[in-house]
Amino acid sequence: MIEAKKAEDDLVKAYTNYIKEYYVGSFGAEVETYNQESLKKPP
Structure with a gap:
């Protein structure tokens, strides 16, 4: 920054x-996990 x-x-x-x-x-997370639509989905 x-x-x-x-x-x-x-x-x-x-x-x-x-x-x-x-x-x-x-964490080896995929970029998809940071997608806004993915964040809106219930677990």
């Missing part, structure tokens, strides 16, 4: 990429 701010990049896009990389890297 700090690097994105210094480079005057879009902070929302940088945060989205960070979250995606964190969940995929840490």
Whole structure:
């Protein structure tokens, strides 16, 4: 986030990429699990 701010990049896009990389890297989750439609479905 700090690097994105210094480079005057879009902070929302940088945060989205960070979250995606964190969940995929840490938990092996698929990007589909971060999909808004998937989040709305009951368990």
